[in-house]
Amino acid sequence: xxxxxxxxxxxxxxxxxxxxxxxxxxxxxxxxxxxxxxxxxxxxxxxxxxxxxxxxxxxxxxxxxxxxxxxxxxxxxxxxxxxxxxxxxxxxxxxxxxxxx
Numbered sequence: 081x082x083x084x085x086x087x088x089x090x091x092x093x094x095x096x097x098x099x100x101x102x103x104x105x106x107x108x109x110x111x112x113x114x115x116x117x118x119x120x121x122x123x124x125x126x127x128x129x130x131x132x133x134x135x136x137x138x139x140x141x142x143x144x145x146x147x148x149x150x151x152x153x154x155x156x157x158x159x160x161x162x163x164x165x166x167x168x169x170x171x172x173x174x175x176x177x178x179x180x181x
């Protein structure tokens with residue numbers, strides 16, 4: 081975890097951020113033999129959750145929960161997502177080098 085932990089003001093802000101960071105796969109309670117996989121962000125993403133008069137810090141636990149997607153499809157989406165993030169980073173670097181940003 082970074083030395084300066086970011087806490088988003090709402091779930092919506094945290095969710096938007098979760099789409100910009102790399103993802104990874106995790107197993108459910110069924111372990112490696114189970115057909116499903118969870119897709120989770122590689123870093124903790126915390127947000128302020130206001131429920132009535134109460135406020136608490138919650139964390140986005142998953143992008144796709146257990147029991148929702150099979151292993152092969154989950155691997156495909158994680159790979160596709162992470163490659164897209166890497167491509168966006170490379171384009172940004174290229175634009176900076178060319179003085180377009």
